[in-house]
Amino acid sequence: MSTFSIVSGRRLLIAAVFAACFVSGPAVAGMLQDTIARYTAEVTSADKGFTGFSAERGRMLFFSRPATGKPDTPSCTSCHSDSPVTVGQTRAGKEIAPMALSRTPDRYTESKKLAKWFRRNCKSVLGRVCTAMEKGDFLTFMATQ
Amino acid sequence: MTRVWDLPLRLFHWAMVVAVVVAAITGFLTPEWWLDLHSVAGYALGVLLAFRLVWGVFGSPYSRFRSFPLKLSDLHQHLISVLHRTPRIFVGHNPAGAWMIVVLLFLLVALVITGVLALGGRENLGPLAFVTVYQIGNISREVHEIAALGLLWAVAIHLLGVFVDTRIFKHPVLAVMMIGNKMSSDKRANGPDGTHTARGAVWFASITGLLIVVGVAMASVTPSGWRNIQTPADYVAECGDCHDAYHPSLRTAAAWRSVMNGLENHYGEDASLDEGTIADIRAYLVENHAGTFDTEVANRIGRIDTPSFRMTDVRRWKKQHRDINESVYRLKSVGSKVNCQGCHKDAESGRFDDDKIHLPSGDKS
Incomplete structure (x- = not known):
């Protein structure tokens, strides 16, 4: 059993690095790359046919209007504005820096913060936690903007 | 003469x-x-x-x-x-x-x-x-x-x-x-x-x-009703990300406890934090609650509890702001009613001095 998990862990890591290289343009760097690799590993462990995250699926998620969460926040765009490259505003009036990595290069550099905001905002907008697939797609989309 | x-x-x-x-x-x-x-x-x-x-x-x-x-x-x-x-x-x-x-x-x-x-x-x-x-x-x-x-x-x-x-x-x-x-x-x-x-x-x-x-x-002697308090970095980072890092004197100790214990549903959003951070921030807010300040805002708004804990539901708040056009709150530099700092330039100190009020331009006084 333990042998199996070591082997499977290694295989996952290789897959993750491979997948990360696959999606990463020059804009995706450092910490964000690591995070995407982690999500890749997570998705791959459940879905062997996984071929990588999609910026297009991330875009659809960002602009979708699930309205399954809290009534004041039906969509990501409720607070983050209608474009990843423009500033948003919290419901309390604070400015939110653009989501696109190109506009806010230091945005995805802290894993604790990233986990916090995915936890909070997925609950607020979707009414549930996001899957690793959704998070990976979302970050991939933001990395290419 | x-x-x-x-x-x-x-x-x-x-x-x-x-x-x-x-x-x-x-x-x-x-x-x-x-x-x-x-x-x-x-x-x-x-x-x-x-x-x-x-x-x-x-x-x-x-x-x-x-x-x-x-x-x-x-x-x-x-x-x-x-x-x-x-x-x-x-x-x-x-x-x-x-x-x-x-x-x-x-x-x-x-x-x-x-x-x-x-x-x-x-x-x-x-x-x-x-x-x-x-x-x-x-x-x-x-x-x-x-x-x-x-x-x-x-x-x-x-x-x-x-x-x-x-x-x-x-x-x-x-x-x-x-x-x-x-x-x-x-x-x-x-x-x-x-x-x-x-x-x-x-x-x-x-x-x-x-x-x-x-x-x-x-x-130049320290005023009897106000003191300068050190705002913890956690508070500014966690709470100040979405709204003003409200001064503790704006709410009662009981209100602060309730707010900090209900962050999963925080005015319609999930604002959950880890237990350690919650405990730190709660301690700061409760220690410096409205009863420990003798400012106008602590007396007239901070010490008045409302079921929602919102200070904008306090009757005095509404009275003080009755001449402010709703459009002011929608200005980009203000954004909402709860962004005190939009007009009260000293809001984060908890002083709310009259002469520190600057209505953004494009507004009627």
Whole structure:
């Protein structure tokens, strides 16, 4: 059993690095790359046919209007504005820096913060936690903007 | 020819007119963020009045209060003679004028004292901020407003008196208050004007200097109702990401506990945090709750609990902001009603001074 998990862990890591290289343009760097690799590993462990995250699926998620969460926040765009490259505003009036990595290069550099905001905002907008697939797609989309 | 009003007295009179006009405009007409200019006018009045009271004892003969004809029988007689259009001519004040000055000086002194108390108690500013609690400041402000209305009436009667004297009885009292001389055979009055001017200048400079030194020293003592507290970095980072890092004095300890224990549903959003961070922030908020501050905002809004815990649901909040157009909250620089900092530039310190209010442009006051 333990042998199996070591082997499977290694295989996952290789897959993750491979997948990360696959999606990463020059804009995706450092910490964000690591995070995407982690999500890749997570998705791959459940879905062997996984071929990588999609910026297009991330875009659809960002602009979708699930309205399954809290009534004041039906969509990501409720607070983050209608474009990843423009500033948003919290419901309390604070400015939110653009989501696109190109506009806010230091945005995805802290894993604790990233986990916090995915936890909070997925609950607020979707009414549930996001899957690793959704998070990976979302970050991939933001990395290419 | 007698010099009735010495130069220091005349300068006092006209300087006071300027200060009262400024104080009246900034007190009655302009919005509350003109408070700083109003205070400057008040301090100037305080210095001028202190000089006048001293000059009433040590000044030239007609400036001294002892020379005022304040006997009530004289007043009665004088008013009767005015009605008969045969008033006696007085070199200094006539009895009505003398009483007028007493009333004016009394009201002005009361205004300065209640003004400084209101400033200290409500705003935690000025020389008496270190001893004046909010309630005293609040009562003082009520008295201040009544005295201000009283002063308006007193000034109106004063001007009426001047009008009657100049127009009906052809006494050039206005010219006398400017030039100082009056045709009179009374020899009581004066030495050469120069000696009064020099003595007046020395008195005035000494009184001004003393009041400024003492006043500044008193004003620099920590105010009784407000203290500077260190905001934890966690609080600014976690709570300040979405809204103002509200000062702890804006809510009660019970409200802060409830808010911090219900972050999963925080005004319609999930604002959950890890337990350690929650505990740190909660401790800071509860320790510095509204009951530990004696500011206007802590007294009138912070200490009032609402079922939603929102301070914008406090009746006083609504009353204070009733003239603010809803469109102001939608301005980009404000964003929402709960972004205090959008207009109250000192919101994060918990002071909410009147003169730190800056409505964003494009707004009606």
